[in-house]
Amino acid sequence: MKKTVLILAVLLCSVAFSASVLAENDRVAATSDKTVRMAGGTPGGSDWGYPSPFTFYPRGPGYARMSLLFDTLTWKDANGVIPALADGWKVSDDGKDWTFYLDRNARWHDGTSFTADDVKFTFEYMKDHKGGFKWFDATSYIDSVDVVDAHTVVIHLSDPVASFLVDIAGNVPMLPEHIWKDVSDPLTFKDDDAVIGTGPMKLVDYDSATGVYQYEANHDYYDGKLLVDKFISREVSDTASALQTGDVDEVSFWGSEITAVQTFESDPDFEIKAGPSFWVLQTIFNCEKYPNNDREFRQAIAYGIDRDKIVSQVLHDGGEPANTGIMHPDSIWYNPDCTAYEYDTDTADEILDSLGFVDTDGNGIRNYPDGAERSGDITFDLYTTGKYNREAELIQADLATIGIKINVKTSDWGTIDGYLRSANFDMVISGHGGIANPQIMRIPDWPASTYQNSEYDSTYAAQEVEMDLDTRKELVNQLQEMVADDLPVYTLYHPYMWCVYDPEVLDTWFYTRDGVSIGIPLELNKLVFLARYGDANENGKINMQDVTKIERMILELDDETDMADANQNGKINMQDVTHVELTILGRAPIRTR
């Protein structure tokens, strides 16, 4: 008996070990292709859908993976809006007509030229299949599109849209008319043709079960030179260890994962870039249900929550207390003057006392006043997903000291979403991103909608059409102040975000101004893989250093030589001017060193 077991065990082990050795040996050696691998997420969380414009999962990473294949009219880099499929544009005085001058060299991956017809077709197709583009599309603002010539197109809006360049021109992916005109149901179109775009990458492979995307460079890209040959986004079971073992070349961390980031800080093989997460965690109040329907009551609760403690204990200082007006401090819309509620239990107690919530039975919990809608001790249910349990527990402890009893109820998001939509809740902890774009403030307590304020609604509508940036900023400031004063939500914190990468593989990672497209906080911007024309020294930025680089290239000088000493003879005099002239004329100059 024992012998059999022993033999079996030895057999198993040898199979296991030989499998590993043979697998390694048999794998075909990687070619000299330059490949970048990114951690797309953890198991079950790295699949973002088939990257066609209608089938990606409507979340930031899904859009980002689609955007590698499909271009928009404009795009954004680290500083702001830049040309993409459109080289230039202008808008009429009333803000309703946008003219775009298209790039003449852009081609679809199948070689066909990109023209104004494709632009017109795209917007009309989106309008005809309204449910299809699940990402924010706002094509409902568009009246019609006119083709002036093959490379000029005019978009007519019914009302001015202040954020047109970012939310529409910088968001809606252009579709090839010759492919999509025959597609009646875009949600089920998943052929190879569905991912033909003008983008810098082509899709090689996608697997939903393992959440793996493989792209190859489109070396004929019209807007720059590709720095890599292949890009892979894949699932890893632990991001930090995957980066450590070299399974991937780049990983992003955020919030409480600051502890993982710190382990990489002392490691010379990796570099770290910090960026704004444009994300906020908040408590949502049911403004239609007593007693949370009383603004002062909500303010008392705000005074009673210690946000600094939450940031230090839960996030380990991997974040900061949030703007009570929601918009992120690193975005251009941030209003620093929103009412803040410094943690102060005395003020909280005062307010609650003055509202008539007194502890009449001496059990430490305040009671509802006589004749109120509810009676007995003040008790609420605070709903949260498992992820924010610790925040919920800290809030529970904080509110207990001011005499309010909270029951923390953990549930899955589907359940909570159901309660929020049917206004069947007291308080919920939830969060969302996109807080670099005022569009996010349309319904401040989304997906609930218990906050009713007509002044808020009209201010929001006004900023949507306000073309003057300063006036628009003023309006968005007012929105933030209303949220901070009325507290339909009490914001808790903004987490920080980092990307850690191996600079020897790719070191151009950056964070886009106010997020990619409409406000995605990711570092996965297609520009990371490009040396854009104009970026002569290929460092990812376009500035005067590139002009200097071009001058050096013309003068055939290396990067260290003083450019004034053009003939490199150690002296700076008129002979250098002559040298420059001769070089430009193409006559081999004689060097006198």
Added chain:
Amino acid sequence: MHQINKLVYYFAILLIILSINFFLPRVMPGDPLSYLSDPGADMPARMTEEKRELLLEYYGLDKPISEQYISYMVGIIHGDLGWSIYYGAPVLEVILGRLKWTLLLVGTSTAIHVPLGILLGATSAWARGKKKDTGLLISILSISSFPSFFLGILLVIFFGIKLDLFPINGAQTAFATYSSPFGKIFDILHHLVLPATTLVISHIGGTYLLMRNSMLGVLGEDYIMTARAKGLSEQYILHRHALMNALLPIVTMTAMTVGFLIMGTIFVETVFAYPGIGNLLYNAVLYRDYPLLQGIFLFITIAIVGANFIADTIYVRLDPRVKNE
């Protein structure tokens, strides 16, 4: 007559189970579009109410529930399991893509832990009371009692990271090319070792105990004493008489648990990022993906009913005392 009764009986059961599979997901609060507002660590699309209505209409979720029920039932008869709302692909395709990995994982670990458990259980029973038995009992029970995900994490840390002998996630190396078909097979085996080992260790305790007890019961029977009296060798008695008879409960137990194992692997699948059904089911519940949930429940129903049937058949073969009426 009896056969027809049995058939009607099974058909009725199936109908009830399929109906429960339909209504159960819809009892949960939330709906298949809830995930769109999920506060993930990224940016969800802000959906307007108007767009939400359009999507509900597109997926047929705005129709009255009786109509949805009928199209669900009709669909099953035609073998059309519908379209997964979250994955945006035919349900059958999504399930089959994951099912093969679960079957590989479950199949391999079952093929190892069952014979091993039988051997060890029999050895233990045979050496009952002695040090070998006590030693085996204590060691197997203690390591098998650890939760499977804990064991999995230990293996990942030790063999995957510290010793770097095995890969720590996935079922195969993504996009690798091989010079021969064996290369791919070995790669899959390489990825299979740690998760399968975890499952084996987790489940061997149960098989071992059952075998040991069953064996002890058999060894106390009269026919064993008769065999000894006849002068047969110990080895012969152990194998031919004791082992074979003690196997019967194992057969039933194994057949039954295989049906459940398909879901039970969810912890191991998560730790090793192994793309199986357990993980799929978990996601389907979270996302309230009604068509996908219905499809997975259907597969599980078939698996368990099928396992039941196989257990019945094998048992009859093995034990001639059980007459088939």
